[in-house]
Amino acid sequence: MRCKLITGILVIKNMALISFTNRGIYCKQGDFYIDPWLPVDYAVTTHGHADHVRWGNKYYLCHHFTKAIIKCRISADLIVESLEYGETVVRNGVEISFHPAGHVIGSAQVRLAYKGEICVISGDYKVEYDGVSTAFEPIKCHTFVSESTFGLPTYNWLAQNIIFDDIKKWAIQNKENHKTTVLIAYSLGKAQRLLQNLAGDLPIYVHNSIGRLNEAIEHAGVPLAAYQTITPELSKDELQGGILIVPPVMRDSKWIKSLQSAAVGVCSGWMQVRSHRRWQSADAGFALSDHADWRGLITAIKATEAEQIYVTHGFTSVFARYLSEQGIAAQAVATQFGQEDDDVAAEKEVII
Amino acid sequence: MKKFSRLISKLEQSNKTNDKLSALVDYFSEADDADKIWVIALFTGKKPKRTINTKLLKEWIIKITGLPTWLFVESYHNVGDLSETIALLLPPSTSESDIPLHQWILELKGLVRSSDQEKKEFVLNAWQKLNTQERFVFNKLISGNFRIGISTKNLIHALAKLTGLDINHITHSIMGKWDPEQITFTDLINGSHVNTDSSWPYPFCLAHPIDVPVHELGPPLDWQAEWKWDGIRGQIIKRNDELFIWSRGEELVTDQFPELHIALLGLPNGTVIDGEILAVRDGEVLSFSTLQQRLNRKIIYKKQLEEAPIAFYAYDVLEFGGIDYRNEPLHTRRAILEQLLPIENIILTAPIVLFDSWEELVEERKQSRELNSEGIMLKHKDSLYHNGRKRGDWWKWKIEPFTIDVVMIYAQKGSGRRANFFTDYTFAVRDGDQFITIAKAYSGLTDKEIKEVNSFVVKNAIEKFGPVRTVKPELVFEIAFEGIAVSKRHKAGLALRFPRIVRWRRDKKVADINTLEDLQMLLQSTLRASER
Numbered sequence: 001m002r003c004k005l006i007t008g009i010l011v012i013k014n015m016a017l018i019s020f021t022n023r024g025i026y027c028k029q030g031d032f033y034i035d036p037w038l039p040v041d042y043a044v045t046t047h048g049h050a051d052h053v054r055w056g057n058k059y060y061l062c063h064h065f066t067k068a069i070i071k072c073r074i075s076a077d078l079i080v081e082s083l084e085y086g087e088t089v090v091r092n093g094v095e096i097s098f099h100p101a102g103h104v105i106g107s108a109q110v111r112l113a114y115k116g117e118i119c120v121i122s123g124d125y126k127v128e129y130d131g132v133s134t135a136f137e138p139i140k141c142h143t144f145v146s147e148s149t150f151g152l153p154t155y156n157w158l159a160q161n162i163i164f165d166d167i168k169k170w171a172i173q174n175k176e177n178h179k180t181t182v183l184i185a186y187s188l189g190k191a192q193r194l195l196q197n198l199a200g201d202l203p204i205y206v207h208n209s210i211g212r213l214n215e216a217i218e219h220a221g222v223p224l225a226a227y228q229t230i231t232p233e234l235s236k237d238e239l240q241g242g243i244l245i246v247p248p249v250m251r252d253s254k255w256i257k258s259l260q261s262a263a264v265g266v267c268s269g270w271m272q273v274r275s276h277r278r279w280q281s282a283d284a285g286f287a288l289s290d291h292a293d294w295r296g297l298i299t300a301i302k303a304t305e306a307e308q309i310y311v312t313h314g315f316t317s318v319f320a321r322y323l324s325e326q327g328i329a330a331q332a333v334a335t336q337f338g339q340e341d342d343d344v345a346a347e348k349e350v351i352i
Numbered sequence: 353m354k355k356f357s358r359l360i361s362k363l364e365q366s367n368k369t370n371d372k373l374s375a376l377v378d379y380f381s382e383a384d385d386a387d388k389i390w391v392i393a394l395f396t397g398k399k400p401k402r403t404i405n406t407k408l409l410k411e412w413i414i415k416i417t418g419l420p421t422w423l424f425v426e427s428y429h430n431v432g433d434l435s436e437t438i439a440l441l442l443p444p445s446t447s448e449s450d451i452p453l454h455q456w457i458l459e460l461k462g463l464v465r466s467s468d469q470e471k472k473e474f475v476l477n478a479w480q481k482l483n484t485q486e487r488f489v490f491n492k493l494i495s496g497n498f499r500i501g502i503s504t505k506n507l508i509h510a511l512a513k514l515t516g517l518d519i520n521h522i523t524h525s526i527m528g529k530w531d532p533e534q535i536t537f538t539d540l541i542n543g544s545h546v547n548t549d550s551s552w553p554y555p556f557c558l559a560h561p562i563d564v565p566v567h568e569l570g571p572p573l574d575w576q577a578e579w580k581w582d583g584i585r586g587q588i589i590k591r592n593d594e595l596f597i598w599s600r601g602e603e604l605v606t607d608q609f610p611e612l613h614i615a616l617l618g619l620p621n622g623t624v625i626d627g628e629i630l631a632v633r634d635g636e637v638l639s640f641s642t643l644q645q646r647l648n649r650k651i652i653y654k655k656q657l658e659e660a661p662i663a664f665y666a667y668d669v670l671e672f673g674g675i676d677y678r679n680e681p682l683h684t685r686r687a688i689l690e691q692l693l694p695i696e697n698i699i700l701t702a703p704i705v706l707f708d709s710w711e712e713l714v715e716e717r718k719q720s721r722e723l724n725s726e727g728i729m730l731k732h733k734d735s736l737y738h739n740g741r742k743r744g745d746w747w748k749w750k751i752e753p754f755t756i757d758v759v760m761i762y763a764q765k766g767s768g769r770r771a772n773f774f775t776d777y778t779f780a781v782r783d784g785d786q787f788i789t790i791a792k793a794y795s796g797l798t799d800k801e802i803k804e805v806n807s808f809v810v811k812n813a814i815e816k817f818g819p820v821r822t823v824k825p826e827l828v829f830e831i832a833f834e835g836i837a838v839s840k841r842h843k844a845g846l847a848l849r850f851p852r853i854v855r856w857r858r859d860k861k862v863a864d865i866n867t868l869e870d871l872q873m874l875l876q877s878t879l880r881a882s883e884r
Binding site: 154317 | 364365366367417419420422423426427430431432433436437440441488772816
């Protein structure tokens with residue numbers, strides 16, 4: 001709670017705009033939740049990953065692209081209102097607007113403004129432009145809610161063009177060695193990013209769960225590079241000459257074993273560390289992430305000029321402690337975010 | 353060093369033995385001979401003497417990055433490897449270089465008498481011109497520990513493929529003591545030094561756990577049964593009036609066991625015997641924990657000599673009269689062994705367990721525990737002394753371990769491959785309405801189970817002490833162990849030997865676990881057994 005001295009009288013300015021409840025992040029003044037994990041009447045939604053948007057809320061508010069995504073992923077019956085980036089709606093006097101978070105297509109930071117008090121809930125974000133999600137924009141605010149998935153100084157990414165060059169070289173080598181290139185990537189976000197940045201040299205084939213999502217995204221107005229959805233009719237020879245993008249559930253599937261000697265590449269920020277690469281026992285690991293790296297997190301937070309930071313998931317206590325020692329008031333908060341999208345059973349659907 | 357750095361990436365990247373082999377063969381066919389010899393040395397654990405300690409490295413990286421010490425420590429816990437943590441924390445390099453591997457090693461070695469300041473300048477300068485992966489490799493050169501999923505066996509296979517030489521020949525050549533600075537690659541591989549060095553040991557022959565019912569092994573008469581002893585497997589070598597004692601870990605342990613020096617008088621030159629180093633009093637083998645007080649000591653006190661007197665139970669003879677006997681059948685070797693031994697009451701032939709039928713052996717095996725033995729070894733009487741583990745001729749038939757149900761109360765992040773999961777668990781049994789720590793274990797679960805337990809720990813952590821979490825006592829595990837002993841160091845007053853997880857008992861609740869009293873009773877019953 002912030003205090004301000006006005007004409008000699010100590011006045012308590014505003015009540016905090018958000019609180020952390022067992023249903024999720026709650027805005028009392030506006031009577032709505034942001035990315036709740038239990039059913040509520042009104043859910044303001046940052047993006048379409050399963051740990052941020054769940055089935056069962058009465059109303060949803062999100063960006064146009066996220067609307068298309070959640071209708072495809074959760075249910076076409078959801079009641080969803082959607083906005084453009086920068087557009088504002090007012091609910092019980094609280095202004096709500098969405099601003100690009102650069103995490104995945106449609107991902108947004110939620111900006112709340114009420115009587116001059118500004119709070120930004122960023123969901124998940126990354127600072128580097130990935131070529132397909134609208135680029136991250138820093139928003140000045142009093143309170144900033146941040147992730148810290150990679151909130152340790154050992155996680156700093158290489159520029160994405162370097163990583164994509166590595167992936168391309170690897171894929172071409174596989175093709176020459178009569179191996180089939182299979183990339184493991186989350187179906188929302190990483191899959192589109194790979195598609196967009198790898199397209200051109202080798203044909204790209206995607207798993208049908210990614211194919212369906214791509215169709216919804218294209219339908220919502222985001223042009224994607226050319227790809228083909230994998231069907232049983234496609235011969236293994238054809239697939240061997242291309243790049244296959246499949247979600248993590250397929251990682252140990254029989255189908256992968258049925259390919260012409262699959263070379264499996266995992267694309268994830270965790271691949272930065274050897275122990276994770278070995279744990280995955282993949283043929284290649286590429287440290288490509290849709291989350292901000294250490295430097296990205298620090299830059300983004302400084303740019304908000306916020307007085308209070310809440311760290312909701314990732315290396316929360318470590319990251320909050322570091323910020324506090326740097327003179328930025330920060331607090332770790334326990335939430336249910338950070339359970340990565342594709343780990344959730346929802347993806348475990350019919351394989352090809 | 354770029355080639356070596358690429359080799360390390362390739363070896364780490366693949367989990368397929370064939371990929372690893374071809375990466376090694378590729379490397380060895382194009383690398384400089386002076387580098388190759390060091391790669392063999394590093395991969396077989398022959399590390400050069402360390403000249404820069406961990407403390408200095410930590411000090412420098414904290415200084416360079418300006419990170420608070422605690423954050424460096426957190427990062428290290430997350431990565432699970434100091435060399436890698438440093439490589440990842442350093443700011444991007446400013447230039448490139450490709451100094452050969454052997455030159456880096458020799459320059460590092462040359463720092464032995466340098467001041468801390470000179471060491472610092474050397475290392476910081478090196479970091480500046482290496483990329484992340486090369487920095488990691490360079491840091492590993494400083495520490496000398498290359499544990500990267502390459503077994504000596506893989507290495508030997510690659511060398512055999514490359515040179516066309518026999519696998520056994522290469523195995524023998526690269527064993528024992530050799531100095532990478534004194535020997536050439538060709539000489540090492542050809543083993544021209546083997547005959548000139550008296551200390552040369554032979555690769556140990558190992559047994560597989562038996563996986564068929566014993567009676568399917570054929571007529572009992574074809575088999576020799578011995579007790580399986582729980583000590584230090586070793587080789588005693590006497591050549592040219594010199595005595596050498598090797599442990600299975602390829603360490604020379606001659607000085608640690610003065611009792612065995614009588615072999616110098618008792619054995620003829622040109623003899624190599626294989627057996628077990630044990631603590632033995634009045635013909636009774638003592639527990640491994642008794643032997644333990646004699647291990648890895650620079651100075652041995654009189655008290656230790658008295659409390660844990662050493663004997664050697666010989667299983668086999670590998671060389672006799674300077675001739676390699678490994679390709680003679682076991683019965684021939686055993687006959688020679690019985691002529692050579694005993695030497696006083698100290699170097700003895702390992703006793704043979706006599707049996708006429710498998711049923712009889714089953715009965716005999718039941719007394720293993722009372723004898724402080726781990727079970728029975730079965731060796732075909734015609735078996736040769738193989739290099740390493742070969743199925744069919746030698747079997748180990750261990751006794752069933754003890755098992756109890758325990759609850760997990762602490763979890764800690766693993767290291768290496770498991771650095772990012774809580775994989776090391778501390779278990780407790782019930783003591784009244786309290787829990788008391790009884791064992792720590794970290795193996796026995798599948799990757800999938802580890803992930804599940806990991807997410808339980810994350811959700812149910814009560815307190816945090818660095819990498820350790822106190823967790824809600826809820827998950828029940830069945831653990832197995834080989835023995836139980838009184839221990840003053842442990843709060844429970846007893847210690848388990850070789851505890852490991854057998855399975856996760858999802859069907860059991862905390863109320864169902866064993867109690868401290870159960871374990872005390874078990875301890876009493878085993879003590880009574882060894883008194884008899």
